[in-house]
Amino acid sequence: MKINLKKIEEMSYVDFMAFLEETNRAPGGKESIRQLVLNSFVNQSSKVLDVGCNTGYCSFEIAHLAKCRVTGIDINKNMIDSANKLLSEDLPIFRDLIDFKVADGQDTRFEENEYDLVMSGGSTVFIPDKLKAFREYERLTKPWGFVGDIIFFYHENPPSKLLEDMNGLMGINIEPWDLKYWKDFYRSTGLEMFYEFGNKMDYKTDCEIKDYVAYMSEKKQGLNKEQIEAIYKKLYPIMKLFNENHKYLSFGVFIMRKRYTPSEPSLFGE
Numbered sequence: 098m099k100i101n102l103k104k105i106e107e108m109s110y111v112d113f114m115a116f117l118e119e120t121n122r123a124p125g126g127k128e129s130i131r132q133l134v135l136n137s138f139v140n141q142s143s144k145v146l147d148v149g150c151n152t153g154y155c156s157f158e159i160a161h162l163a164k165c166r167v168t169g170i171d172i173n174k175n176m177i178d179s180a181n182k183l184l185s186e187d188l189p190i191f192r193d194l195i196d197f198k199v200a201d202g203q204d205t206r207f208e209e210n211e212y213d214l215v216m217s218g219g220s221t222v223f224i225p226d227k228l229k230a231f232r233e234y235e236r237l238t239k240p241w242g243f244v245g246d247i248i249f250f251y252h253e254n255p256p257s258k259l260l261e262d263m264n265g266l267m268g269i270n271i272e273p274w275d276l277k278y279w280k281d282f283y284r285s286t287g288l289e290m291f292y293e294f295g296n297k298m299d300y301k302t303d304c305e306i307k308d309y310v311a312y313m314s315e316k317k318q319g320l321n322k323e324q325i326e327a328i329y330k331k332l333y334p335i336m337k338l339f340n341e342n343h344k345y346l347s348f349g350v351f352i353m354r355k356r357y358t359p360s361e362p363s364l365f366g367e
């Protein structure tokens with residue numbers, strides 16, 4: 098394998114994780130998908146759109162669970178190519194049910210009222226105009242269908258140094274958005290809030306982190322001892338930083354409904 102120690106050291110976080118072929122997952126992983134599928138009543142006859150599908154984690158999970166049709170879209174063609182590669186290795190039934198396309202979640206140019214569920218597994222935060230994206234999700238959803246958003250939020254304000262380190266590592270600019278921020282945003286979309294689920298992220302022991310980092314360092318074939326050690330040395334502080342961030346972080350699943358007729362406000366129970 099043509100990768101020298103200097104290259105490993107200098108790789109950006111995104112390139113490093115792509116090099117390690119780490120599976121991208123929605124916040125909360127399988128637990129979030131389970132909550133979303135069960136509580137949006139997705140079944141075999143449903144059509145689902147996964148916005149910002151990346152390599153297709155949510156699309157695959159939803160299709161595998163409900164055996165329904167799923168389209169995954171992402172603005173990044175490399176992600177769609179990787180998703181299609183994984184699809185080509187899946188069972189024929191899923192190769193028929195799932196498809197991946199390059200498209201912008203803010204303006205897909207797809208037909209309106211097409212999907213029983215339009216969902217995002219941690220992508221809304223990466224979309225420049227979130228409200229525009231939600232208008233598009235709503236347009237694509239069938240009347241009485243659902244819009245599902247899986248997110249991270251801070252249940253406790255993280256120390257500013259931690260946030261700085263996270264932003265520096267990932268080359269992004271996350272803000273310590275809390276539950277109130279997201280609930281205010283969802284209210285502003287005008288969609289009916291239908292179901293909410295949230296849980297704190299896991300905090301791992303040092304031993305668990307080291308086991309995982311050792312596995313990830315040794316997983317790639319054809320690397321020599323020095324290369325494996327260089328990967329370990331770079332990955333361990335990254336995972337320690339994520340673990341520290343998880344002390345303050347929760348994941349949430351929010352399911353909203355596109356009503357056909359308006360609902361009357363209710364004082365006790367919706």
Ligand SMILES: C[S@@+](CC[C@H](N)C(=O)[O-])C[C@H]1O[C@@H](n2cnc3c(N)ncnc32)[C@H](O)[C@@H]1O
Nearest residue numbers: 121122123149151154171172173201202218220
């Ligand atoms: C954190 S990843 C989402 C993870 C993914 N749902 C999964 O389960 O693996 C965010 C994704 O959103 C995509 N994205 C960003 N802006 C987008 C847009 N305007 N339209 C569609 N996808 C977008 C990015 O390319 C990236 O793949």
